[in-house]
Amino acid sequence: MAAALELRSLASGDVLATQGQDASSIFVLQTGELASKLVKQAERSNPQALMAASSLETWNDEATILAAESVMVGHYIESIVATQPSQVLVVPISRVAILQLFAAAPLTALSFGRALARKIVHANENLSSAQAGVARLERQLEGIYSKFYGIVNGIQKDAEGEQDVLDAIKNARNSKTYGMGQRLQGETASNASEMTRVIESY
Structure with a gap:
């Protein structure tokens, strides 16, 4: 029944x-x-x-x-x-x-397909919003790392003979922040090189 x-x-x-x-x-x-x-x-x-x-x-x-x-x-x-x-x-x-x-009833199936497509769009919009926030934070952090890396290297060039400053720079170069900035700089150069290689192969 x-x-x-x-x-x-x-x-x-x-x-x-x-x-x-x-x-x-x-x-x-x-x-x-x-x-x-x-x-x-x-x-x-x-x-x-x-x-x-x-x-x-x-x-x-x-x-x-x-x-x-x-x-x-x-x-x-x-x-x-x-x-x-x-x-x-x-x-x-x-x-x-x-x-x-x-x-x-094919029209019913079509209506269902449209409803499902709208649901996927809504889910993607919500997911994209969260991802955008995370990506924005990641970019901000990467900017901080890269700036720190550049500042340390810039100071080192002007600090010859100033041992206190050189010691501080040595400590800075051993920090995770400097290491991350160095890695990001390396990835940027590597990505640029790879893009050049791909373009030249066509």
Whole structure:
């Protein structure tokens, strides 16, 4: 006997689906607004942590179908939370049934593909934002290392005969900061040489 459909009412903050749990239903938004969230495993059962987490996607259009991709992989790939009072139609369905639906209704499959593409774009935007912050910090640190390397070498040229300064420079040259700057300078030269070699080979 087929499982019955369920019209579920959600208050703001209620969790409709929990990331990592078995996925056996898709959801059709009737009213209100839902959002997808990703949190650490230890926080997945904590509604407060879910509400505090940034939303990957937000849905408020009537008849929006959610979690089909989760049923396809067997578990919910994100938590879905109501961000305002909402009504959702819960539709029990299997992976096989979804594939049969796609075969019978190509437009539905196309709509699913578009939704999945949007999800990937949203995930990449969030990932790119975090990566940009890390890359920016790395560039700042590399700049500090390289400047330190250049300063030490510049001082050494002007410090002949000043033993105290030379001793300080010796200590500086043994530091990790100087070593990192030296390595970065070497990588820059190596990358430039490799690029020249590749260009000249064409």
